[in-house]
Structure formats: C-alpha cells, structure tokens
Amino acid sequence: MSELRRGYLFGLGAYVLWGFFPLYIKLLRPAGPIEILAHRVVWSVVFVALVLAVQRNWGFLRALARRPKALGAITVAAALIGVNWGTYIYGVNSDRVVETALGYFINPLVVILLGVTVLRERLRRAQWLALGIGGLAVAVLTVDYGRLPYIALTLALTFGSYSLVKKRLGFPAAQGLFVESAVLALPALAYLGWLGWRADSTFGHVSTGHTALLVFAGAATAIPLLLFAGAANRLPLTGLGILQYSAPIIQLGCGLLIFHEPMPPARLAGFALVWVALIVFTVDGVRHARRSSKAALLGATPEPAAVTGR
Template sequence: MNPIRLGYLYGLGAYLLWGFFPLYLKLLRPAGPMEILAHRIVWSVAFVALLLAAMRNVGFLRALLRRPRALAGIAAAAALIAVNWGTYIYGVNSDRVVETALGYFINPLVSVLLGVFVLQERLRPAQWAALGVGALAVAVLTVDYGRLPYLALTLAFSFACYGFVKKRLGLPAAEGLFVESAVLALPALAYLGWLSLRGDSAFGHVSTGHTVLLVLAGAATAIPLLLFAGAANRLPLSGLGMLQYLAPILQLGCGVLIFHEPMPPARLAGFALVWLALIVFTADALRQAHQSRTRPRTPTDSQPPVPTPTAP
C-alpha cells in the first residue's frame, strides 16, 4: 500500500479510538477516577512490556539509565500525563464530556502560547488573531459556566506541556509510554493495594466483564499511540495537523448526542469562537507549510516538528 495512504489509515485509526474513548470510560464505572487511572497506568506497563519483549527492544533502558537529565524529563512527562489522564477520566465520569472536548480543541492554541513564553518564538499576525479569538472564547464560556472551564484548561495546559517535554526527550512512542508508565507504576500499585485493603476496590467485585475492561485499559492506551506513531512517520505535517481535530469533534458528539449533555446557546457561541480560532490557526499553518515547500531549501533549514497527538 502507498505509504501516504497507510499513514492516513493509521492516523484515522488513532483519532477514531481517541474520539470514542469516552464510551469506553463510561463502562468502567462504578470504579472511581483514581482507581481507573491507576489501572490504566499499571496495565499500560504490562502491555507495552510484552510488546517490547516481542520486538526484542529492551536495550534502550540501559542507555537511558546513563542519562540522568533524560530521566528527570521522563519523570516530568509522567507527572504531566498523569494529571491529564486523571482530569480526563474525572471529566468523562462526572458527565462533563463536552468540557473535556473543549480542552482538546484549545490545546493547539496553548501550544502556541508555550512557544511564545518558553521558547521566545515570534508569532505571525494570524497566530495572534487566533489566540485573541481563543481568549474571547474562554471568556464567553466562563460567563456561560459561571466559572472558568477549569477542566478544559487543565487538559489543554497539561497536554501542551507534556508535548513540549516529549519533543525535547525524543523517545519513540512505545518506549516513551513504557518508561513514563513505569515511573507511575509503584504509586499506582500502592493506591490499588490501599483500596483493596479498605474494601473499596471495584476490581474483581463488579462483574467479569468489568474486570476485563479494566485490564484492557493498558491496550486501549497504547494502541492509539502506536497507530499515531505510524501515521507521524508517513504523513506530512499539514495532513497530521488536520487529523488532530477529529478526536475532539467525536468527543463533543459523544457528549451532546449520546450522553445528552446540555449545549445552551451561549456555550455553543463559545465553541464557535474556538472553532473560528482554529480555522484561522490552521489556515495560517497550511499557508506557511505551502510556502516552505515551494521555496528553495537551504542546508540551514530545519524540519518542522511533528505535532504530539491530541490524546485523552
């Protein structure tokens, strides 16, 4: 199969799985958000360890242990992704899927903010316009909710910071997920043990199907990331960037159409402003990518970074 076509198939597979992830998380109740998060971490380690063993790819750990700065970066990435996962699980299982979708819509705009304040990047006028419209959207949604949409902002900022750290580390998807989950595995196991001692654990006490679904949380975490890695290796940046909006669109659809969460006019107006900001942002990015392809390249030109996945 043509590599580009295969890349789009991988990308669609990843974003479809992420888009319908709220349906899976709802099935894990009555387990609480922290218990679901702990199982997701523990079974991710187990699943990816088996995968790496099958690929005979465990030598990277020895090299990694000789890089203390990389280990510190992995610990930071692990903490950020734990915050992101935990917030997302809490949002879905507290019937706020629409707000979690908002977080992943505004995530690209937060990434641009990081570029300005952390990397001192200079923005183009269209990017400033997109950020301004995005800020207005947050203000409108704050009025609608009667509070800051803190779940959405936590998801957006935690994942943008996670993507920033991951770009600096440069670890492949499977290896990165294994090490990050391994960092969190001991606290997760300790928490699950404490729940079990208290008699509050849902694992093994609801039904066989529920127990199997908790175990499958590791595969549900790893498979979309591996599909995304396959897409990132084959697709141009513009194609991958367009696909990333599929997941929050599907999540929003799940919240409104399947879980019947409210979407009053003011909230719809806030989302419309977010979409307008993303249209401006994406159009500018596509125009810039086209100009980069058409102008003669020099040896000093750098390749654009591959965007991190918009993943719950």
C-alpha cells in the same frame, strides 16, 4: 498501498479511537476516577512490556540509565500525562464530556502560547489573531459556566506541556509510554493495594466483564498511541495537524448525542469562537508550510547558466 495512505489510515484510526474513548470510560463505572487511572497506568506497563518483549527492544533502558537529565524529563512528562489522564477520566465520569472535548480543541492554541512563553518563538499575525479569538472564547465560556472551564484548561495545558517535553526528548512512542507508565506504576500499585486493603476496590468484585475492561485499559491506552506514532512517521505535519481535530469532534458528538449533555446558546457561541480560531490557525499553518516548501524547492533548484553575448 502507499506509505502516505497508510499514514492517514493510522492517524485516523488513532484519533477515532481517542474520540470514542468516553464510551469506554463510562463502561468502567462504578470504579472511581483514581482507580481507573491506576489501572490504566499498571496495565499500560504490562501491555507495552509485552510489545517491547516481542520486538526484543530493551537496549534503550541501559542508554537511558546513563542520562539523568533525560530521566528527570521523563518523570516530568509522566506527571503531566498522569494529571491529564486523571482529569480526563474525572471529566467523563462527572458528565462533562463536552468540556473535555473543548480542552482538546483549544490544545493547539495552548501549544502556540507555550511556544511564545517557553521557547521564545515569534508568532505570525494570524497566530496572534487565533490566540486572541481563543482567549475571547474562554471568556465567553467562563461567563456561560459561571466559572473557568478548568477541566478543559487543565487538559489543554497538561497535554500541551507534555507534548513540549516529549518533543525535546524525542523518544519513540512505545519506549516513552513504557518508561512514563513505569514511573507512575509504583504509586498506582500502592493506591490499588490501599483500595484492596479497605475492601473498596471494584477489581474482581463487580463482574468478570468489569474486571476484563479494567485490564483492557492498558491496550486501550497503548494502541492509539502506537497508531499515532505510525502516522507521525509517514505524514506531513499539516496533514497530521488537520487530522487531530477529528478526536474532539467525535468527543463532542458523544457528549451531545449519546450522553445528552446541554449546549446552551452562550456555550455554543464560545465553541464557535474556538472553531474560528482553529480555522485561522490551520489556514495560516497550511499556507506557511506551502510557502516554506516552495522556498526550499526554489533554493534547491540550480540557477540557469547565464547566456553571454558577443
């Protein structure tokens, strides 16, 4: 099997697992969102520590300890992904899976917006058009919901900002997840201890299956991320960008077909506008990548020698 095909399999595996993640979150009831988040953090540390132990890959901690700015950036990344995870769990358990899917649909548009506002990047016309259509979609959905779709916007903003911080850090997936989870582990353990002291913890008190599912949260978090890292190392950015839409499509399907959440006409119109914006964004990205590759190829091709006449 070629590395490219293996990359697509890894990427599809990651996004399919992320797409069906609402089914897993629903199984964790009656645990509340914060308890689920705390277990996700703690067991992620344990699972990734085991992975790193097998790989004998602990040298990065010594190097990281000598980089206080990197530690600060990791703390920011940990806070962002913690808010993202908590919002996602809350959205799923409050029967708003469709809105969580919307958050990951509009995430690419938020990344563009962050590029303009934070990195001072210049956008192409098609990117401005995609942003404009996306803004109109949020306005339509706000009218439909009677409020801002705050779950979707929080998911998109936190994950977009998290991606920006991670891009600057350049940490491998397993190492990054371990350190980020370790930053969140102390407050997570404190919260779980407080729940236990109040006799409100569901861990070990509902059923053996429920306890096992909470423990599995670490693997459920880490495995798709490691698959994604394997895909990112093998696929061109355009291929990875197109694959990313499979996760919210599956989440949307879960919300509509499995959990029977409503999709009134106005909401469908808002989603349709988001999809139009994503089509504009994706087509422009593919064209730009092809033009860049062609320009690079032409630049690398030596010019033919001139023919001189007598």
